[in-house]
Amino acid sequence: MKKTKGIHHISAIVGHPQENIDFYTRVLGLRLVKRTVNLDDPGTYHFYFGDEKGTPGTIITFFPWPNAKYKGRIGGGQVGVTSYVIPFGAMRFWENRLKEFFIPYKKSARFGEQYLQFVDPHGLHLELVERNEGKRNEWSVDGITSEVAIKGFGGALLLSTDPERTSEMLYKVLGLDFVGEDEDYIRFRSLDDLGNIIDIKKDPVPQGRMGVGTVHHIAWRADEQMDQAQWKKLIESDGYQVTDVKDRNYFHSVYFREPGEILFEIATDVPGFLIDEPCDHLGEELKLPPQFKHLRGKIEAGLLPIEVPVAIKND
DSSP states (O other): OOOOOSEEEEEEEESOHHHHHIIIIIITOOEEEEEEEETTEEEEEEEEEESTTOOTTSEEEEEEOTTOSSBOBOOBTEEEEEEEEEOTTOHHHHHHHHHHTTOOOEEEEETTEEEEEEEOTTSOEEEEEEOSOSOOOOEESTTOOTTTSOOEEEEEEEEOSSHHHHHHHHHHTSOOEEEEEOSSEEEEEOSSSSSOEEEEESSOOOBOBOSBTEEEEEEEEESSHHHHHHHHHHHHHTTOOOOOOEEOSSEEEEEEEOTTSOEEEEEEEEEOTTSSSOGGGTTSSBOOOGGGGGGHHHHHHHSOOOOOOOOEEOO
16 A cells, blocks of 8 residues: 655745744744745745755745735634644743743643644644654754754644545545544554654534635655656546646645645655755745746845844754
């Protein structure tokens, strides 16, 4: 049976781009590994944040909509909570850090694990969980050392309009292993050490509304294009409508909507984020794909200016 390694990336819609950058770099200590534009709307930024190299399983991406008139509504057909994994013993540090930045939080528990839950400036729901899995992140900002730094995704909590069929899809098509269930959630696990724990709320959730403060889609990993082609054929054979392959410059993608209305993507691990910038200078310049390079002046003039904080790599 074919099995996905887990989450490749999660993409969300947010508000002002500077607020987005400040929160994910200055507060959470992630690295801005790429700043580019939305390939379907080059007048909109597309930011990628992750570990030092932008490893699959660590990448969260954002489309900032600073002029949006309405916020989205988190609900069925979306990732409800994005989970990040931190080293054991780091929870107290993160409680203190959230207090330092006046970010309210609460504690909760699922499947015997303790979670620290909070909301980003634009309404996205996030949580931290301590696990041994995943290598330590050597990228830090403002005193966030590798002993406490976010490693990458712990996973995601999915809100489905049809949880039973979403669960069946994860298990029978994507090959996630069933872990267990409690009163409120069903848990699945994929192969990799990061982005590997998927919880589904057992009760159907009314459909959400896409907009600022909501996740647009969740992407699953494929090794490369041949592996992706196999996934496409497999998913189509199960009756799903899958898009043609889209060249996203740093990976190739196909998309489909699962039975609970969540937009799924299968994204390749290659070529990655080092194809147009060396590792030491990731995220420093606005990168445009070939089809937009002749429009650089016009595109840059239409984008809000941003300031990227200097990050420090641990020795």
